[in-house]
Amino acid sequence: MSGRSQTVLGTPTVVRAVKSVATGEHGAFIELNAISKSFSTRDGSSTLAVDGVDLDIGASEFVSLLGPSGCGKSTLLSIIAGLIQPTSGEAHIEGKPILAPYTNIGIVFQNDLLLDWRTVLGNVLIQFEMRGMKREPHRERARALISSVGLSEFESKYPWELSGGMRQRVAICRALIHDPPLLLMDEPFGALDALTRAQLQIDLQNIWQSSRKTVVFVTHSIEEAVFLSDRVIVMTPRPGRVREIFTIDLPRPRGLDARAHPAFTEVIHRVNHLFEEMGVIRG
Amino acid sequence: MHARIHHLFWTAGSFAIVFASWEVVVRLFAMPQYLLPGPGPVFVALAKNFAIILSQTWWTAATVLAGFIIAAAVAVPLAMAIVISPMLERLLYPPMVATQSIPKIALAPLFIVWFGFGVVPKVAVAFLIAFFPIVIDTIVGLRSIDPAMLQLARSMGAPPHRAFLKMRLPHALPAIFGGLKVASSLAVVGALTGEFVGSDKGLGYLLVQASGNLNTALLFATLVVLSALAMAFFYLIEVLERIAIPWHASQRTHPL
Numbered sequence: 001m002s003g004r005s006q007t008v009l010g011t012p013t014v015v016r017a018v019k020s021v022a023t024g025e026h027g028a029f030i031e032l033n034a035i036s037k038s039f040s041t042r043d044g045s046s047t048l049a050v051d052g053v054d055l056d057i058g059a060s061e062f063v064s065l066l067g068p069s070g071c072g073k074s075t076l077l078s079i080i081a082g083l084i085q086p087t088s089g090e091a092h093i094e095g096k097p098i099l100a101p102y103t104n105i106g107i108v109f110q111n112d113l114l115l116d117w118r119t120v121l122g123n124v125l126i127q128f129e130m131r132g133m134k135r136e137p138h139r140e141r142a143r144a145l146i147s148s149v150g151l152s153e154f155e156s157k158y159p160w161e162l163s164g165g166m167r168q169r170v171a172i173c174r175a176l177i178h179d180p181p182l183l184l185m186d187e188p189f190g191a192l193d194a195l196t197r198a199q200l201q202i203d204l205q206n207i208w209q210s211s212r213k214t215v216v217f218v219t220h221s222i223e224e225a226v227f228l229s230d231r232v233i234v235m236t237p238r239p240g241r242v243r244e245i246f247t248i249d250l251p252r253p254r255g256l257d258a259r260a261h262p263a264f265t266e267v268i269h270r271v272n273h274l275f276e277e278m279g280v281i282r283g
Numbered sequence: 284m285h286a287r288i289h290h291l292f293w294t295a296g297s298f299a300i301v302f303a304s305w306e307v308v309v310r311l312f313a314m315p316q317y318l319l320p321g322p323g324p325v326f327v328a329l330a331k332n333f334a335i336i337l338s339q340t341w342w343t344a345a346t347v348l349a350g351f352i353i354a355a356a357v358a359v360p361l362a363m364a365i366v367i368s369p370m371l372e373r374l375l376y377p378p379m380v381a382t383q384s385i386p387k388i389a390l391a392p393l394f395i396v397w398f399g400f401g402v403v404p405k406v407a408v409a410f411l412i413a414f415f416p417i418v419i420d421t422i423v424g425l426r427s428i429d430p431a432m433l434q435l436a437r438s439m440g441a442p443p444h445r446a447f448l449k450m451r452l453p454h455a456l457p458a459i460f461g462g463l464k465v466a467s468s469l470a471v472v473g474a475l476t477g478e479f480v481g482s483d484k485g486l487g488y489l490l491v492q493a494s495g496n497l498n499t500a501l502l503f504a505t506l507v508v509l510s511a512l513a514m515a516f517f518y519l520i521e522v523l524e525r526i527a528i529p530w531h532a533s534q535r536t537h538p539l
Contacts, residue, residue: 083434103440109431117453117530129449130439158530 028056029182029214030080035089036239037075049075051239052089059181060212064225064232066271068280072240073218077184080216081105093182102182103131106175110187112167114159114174120146121155124173131178138177145173149203165196169203176207185217189224201227202255209253222271226264227254234271236278244274320500328500329507336489336508343474343485344512346402350409351470351516355463358414362421367447379418387411387473391480405477405485412473413466417459424458425451457531460524467520471513486512 037050050072057063065073078084079091082102091098114123124142125135146155149169159167168188175183189197205228208215219225225232232246246267250258258264275281302322308314309321316324329336361379365372387408394404428451436446478487486509493502525534 078434081434081438083437101437101440103438105438107435107438109435111429111431113429113432113435115450115453117528126449127439130436130441130445132441132445160530160532160535 029059029061029094030055030057030216031090031092031095032056032076032080033090033092035076035079035086035091037072037079037084038087048239050079050086051241053240053242055233055242057214057216059214062208062215062217062228062230064217064219064229065235066219066222066225066232067235067240068220068237068275070238071235072238073235074186076240077186077216077218081107081184104180104182106178106180106183108168108171108175108183108185108188110190112159112164112171114167114170116159119156119158120151120162120170123159123170124177127174127177142173142177145177146170149173163196164192165200168192168200172204172207176211176213179211181213183213183215185215187218187220190219197224198256204228205253222268222275223259226267226271227258232267232271234274237280243278246271317497317499320503324500325503325507328498329504332501332504336486336505339484339486339489339505340508340512343471343478343487343509344516346405346474346477346485347409347470347512347516349402350406350473351413351467353406354410354413354466354470355417357410358417358462358466359421359459362418362425363447365418366422366425366451367443379415382411383415388476391476394477395481400481400483404480405474405482408477409470409473412476413470416465416469417462420458420462420465421455424455427458428454456528457533460520460528463520464517464524467516468513471509471516475509 032053032055035050035053035055036048038046038048040046053076065076067073075084079086080093080098080102082091082098082100085099093102115126118126121139121142124146125138128135128138143152143155146152149172151166151169151173154162154166159170162170172188189200192200201224208228215228217225217228226246226248229248232248233242234244234246235241236243248263248267250261250263272281276283306321306323309319314321320328361375365375390411391404391408394407398404398407432450432454433446436450441449474485475487475490478485479491482488486505489505490502490509493499493505528534
């Protein structure tokens with residue numbers, strides 16, 4: 001199996017599995033050192049959501065955090081965004097500690113969070129208004145961006161006139177319009193049907209390839225993580241720890257055929273087994 | 284436009300049915316005038332006393348409007364303060380709920396003692412009774428925003444006041460209008476109660492007079508005008524709502 005994939009790709013190692021990356025390595029765009037986060041529960045005790053995560057993410061890298069529900073992957077994303085502070089450990093972006101919400105960023109949540117009272121264009125331009133900037137100078141760029149995701153005819157429509165996939169495209173435009181170097185995505189396609197989801201994955205890959213932003217992508221879909229990512233970080237069930245990191249060396253752009261690639265199916269297979277080992281999936 | 288005519292037709296139809304059944308009941312049971320006058324005598328009474336009814340209507344309408352506007356002007360900012368500050372919530376919310384446990388109508392005689400027989404005690408009762416639903420619905424509206432929306436605002440570097448004005452407040456508008464609509468009917472009840480207790484003006488005063496004279500036709504005429512006033516008031520707020528939140532699901536006219 002692995003021999004065949006090597007000949008097809010012509011690269012010596014298609015898939016590498018590493019226990020953990022070296023930490024404290026300078027030059028990484030995002031550095032997470034021994035990050036732990038516990039939440040206090042209603043009865044006064046505390047739950048450990050994330051436990052000692054070490055992770056470095058390079059500039060322009062597409063990294064997925066993959067794990068079962070409640071494994072702390074969204075918590076980790078919020079820590080990177082500076083929306084919550086870790087209980088212990090340190091998080092840095094470009095060498096600077098993250099102590100407040102990091103604003104040079106675009107975030108996409110599972111819920112598109114579009115404002116019902118604004119048109120598609122207005123929803124994209126809110127990014128500037130919330131930053132206290134004028135929206136007019138950015139109008140043309142916003143229209144071009146909306147057009148690039150195939151919604152040019154819908155720019156003056158309201159969110160309730162759009163399908164779920166279209167709404168999420170608008171949310172992605174809103175996250176990209178100010179051209180941030182970092183894009184955080186928290187199960188952005190989780191609520192979409194399979195076909196729309198596959199299309200948006202391809203669209204996202206295209207956006208990423210042309211803009212080369214750093215993307216941290218949270219998902220519980222193994223296929224989605226492998227298809228999109230440079231590296232897939234597999235996390236354990238709560239408390240979330242980094243269980244294994246897969247480097248996906250499949251060539252880009254990855255089309256529909258990539259999913260049939262032996263290297264692709266091999267990683268899927270291995271991650272599935274990993275989940276079985278951790279008791280997430282019972283065979 | 285066709286839909287609007289259609290709508291008007293059904294509204295007129297429902298009124299026609301009400302008046303027809305009224306007439307039928309009066310004739311069938313041979314009701315005496317002083318108990319239940321038919322629609323005919325009521326409209327005669329309305330026409331005969333039109334000038335006096337109209338002048339009393341303006342008086343009551345002004346009282347209702349004053350009470351309602353003061354209620355909205357106090358309730359909405361108060362609800363905002365309660366939502367923004369947990370400290371203010373602990374300070375203001377319990378006493379506010381406690382005052383609501385007093386039947387506000389029972390306060391009308393006290394207000395007469397305090398404020399005399401003028402317009403003030405009527406406005407005060409209208410205010411008190413209209414106030415509570417606006418506060419409660421505004422709080423619910425402001426609180427019902429997705430917490431992720433506020434996180435998004437923070438990641439956009441928005442100061443809290445901007446997140447409030449651009450996200451929270453517009454999001455709460457449908458609920459606020461719900462509260463205003465309930466309050467609009469209640470303000471009429473409040474103003475009328477004030478007029479019952481002690482007044483020489485207004486539709487409430489006219490009702491008391493007509494009842495005292497067993498002038499049931501005039502009583503009914505006044506009731507008709509009163510319900511027309513309350514309806515006009517309710518629809519005025521609906522029109523404002525349609526202008527303010529055309530985007531909301533409740534306002535969408537065309538199907539998806």
